[in-house]
Amino acid sequence: MKTLIKNVTILTMNEQLDMYQQGEMLIEDDTIIEIGKTCSGTYDQCIDGHQGILLPGMINTHTHLGMIPFRGLGDDCPDRLRRFLFPLESKCMTPELVYHSSRYAMAEMLLSGITTFMDMYYFENEVAKAADEMKMRAFVGETIVDFPSCDSDQAYGGLDYCQWFIPKWKNHPLITPFVAPHATNTNDLKHLQLASQLAQKYDVPFSLHASELDYEMDYFQKEYQMTPTEFLNHYHLLNKNVVLAHCIHINDHDIDLIKENGASVAHCLVSNLKAGKGVMPLKQLLEKDVFVGLGTDGPSSGNTLELFSMMKMIACVHKTVNHDRNAFPCQDIVSLATLQGAKALHIDHLVGSLEIGKRADFIIVDTDSVSMYPLYDPYSALVYSANAGLVNTVFVNGECLVKDKTLQKVSLEELKQNLQQDSSTFSKQALEYVKGL
Ligand SMILES: [Zn+2]
Incomplete structure (x- = not known):
């Protein structure tokens, strides 16, 4: 045809x-x-x-599609991750809810021009199933974290999940499974190493949140006298298959290490600004030719799953940070949402x-x-x-x-109805939980 x-x-x-x-x-x-x-x-x-x-098509290099039911909940709550998101996820998230959330989120991304995404969450088999049905190009990574979570009553249960999940999807033409330890500070060294070995064994990507949080930076300074990037490099956890999400608090030495090891970075500016966390040094990363893609982050962090408002924000914020109107011309910004994103995920040949x-x-x-x-x-x-x-x-x-402007393979109304039905219990519990904070 x-x-x-x-x-x-x-x-x-x-x-x-x-x-x-x-x-x-x-x-x-x-x-x-x-x-x-x-x-x-x-x-x-x-x-x-x-x-x-x-x-x-635009490329979203970092998101958590299963978190659609969290959109707009507790947006202004300090330390939301530990006080609110982790406990509520453990209590209320189910495979069915991840599946319906992901289908709805994929509809939102498609309608805004995103054709490829990299997602890390729980029950990623459901996300992969949804991506297969929605016919999107997808990277799907099971989260590994140092406490029992919604998908396992064991800490680090995501490692076992990866053992069957990765071979199941590895040869799909549009879907790439990967290993997703949650963050540098929510996995101990031993489990980060096991996760990295698993990614190498199956030759799949490895993505985690890194250099994102003040307390993460303090922890590595105190425990290791290193930055999180230096720590990853020191223990041979940085390589060309790694995508680091956020990298807000990186210094020049960190940038050199990211470049030397061939790792990529997902820049989630809107999510970072909304949380008051800071601004990643994009200019310095690009000057060193590090592959940087754009990420919406999850719908609870960035709220919308689109890259148009992100492109405008990136141009405005980074011009301001660098006090330079000439910096970040529009072609470079569109490239971040397209070709640079493909390079960050090593699919620019496709x-x-x-x-x-x-x-x-x-x-x-x-x-x-x-x-x-x-x-x-x-x-x-x-x-x-x-x-x-x-x-x-x-x-x-x-x-x-x-x-x-209309989905051709599925009905948005049907996706929404399915999600509403499946998330009613979650919504009630979530509102109760937020009231109690
Ligand atoms: Zn994230």
Whole structure:
């Protein structure tokens, strides 16, 4: 099946940032076979982009989709993770709720132009099942933590879960299972090493929260006289398969270690700002050519699962932090949401830019809304004027999943009803819990 996409401004996001005004792209099944001003090949169907912007699907490198029921709960509660999230998760989270939350969250991501995500949570088999049904490109990692949690009555139960979960999904064409110790300070050294060995055994990614919290930094200073990054490096836990989420409190030496070991970073700016935690040194990381992708974090931390508001925030905050209007031009910001994200997950040979031979993961953003006129520079329009509601069309691996801003394979209303039914008990318990804080 060949599909021609025409009447679009194409941002290829390749290394040369090739752009085609009034361009065309031809795909055959899951692959891009022609792209440019015009395409010469025949086609079976044609999509008129109505002068929208065609760009690669966005990549969300850090999230927790199962946490949809937590969205908006206790947003301003200090030390929410330990006082509120961990206990409530242990008490109330079920495989069914993770499944329905994940399907709903994937709908939200697809409708906002995200085609690939990296998720870490509990019951990740349910997330993988949901991703398979929703036809998204997914990295799914089972959380490992040093206390009994909703998926195990044993501390570190996630390690056993990984033993069957990873082989089960390892050869799926769109789904990559991985190992996800929760954080540097919620796993002891021995279990971090076991988790790392497991990731190496199956040759899958390894992702954890790192250099995120004040008390995490204090703990490593006191116990090891090292930063969390130095600790990971010292114990050979940093390598090219590692994705570090947050990295707010890293110094120049940490950045050198991340680069030397080939690890990647997920930048979750909105979540970090909302929690008052600080701002990751993005400029310094990019100057050292560290692979950095953008992450929404979970819906309880970042609230929305989209990268448009994130792109604008990244540009504004990092220009301000560096007192430099020239810094972080719009092309670089769009690249963080696309090609750089693909590099961070080592899938840039497949996705992240629109090039012949790559998979057909792409989106079309409408340009006919009130905030998008006049349109001199499509990169600027995407970063500063657009919003997630302008995403009109979304393809993943050659399949049309969103058309005319509507999900094509599932009904959003049905996903919402299923989630509402399954989360009613959770919601009651959660409200009681929050009242008691
Ligand atoms: Zn997180």
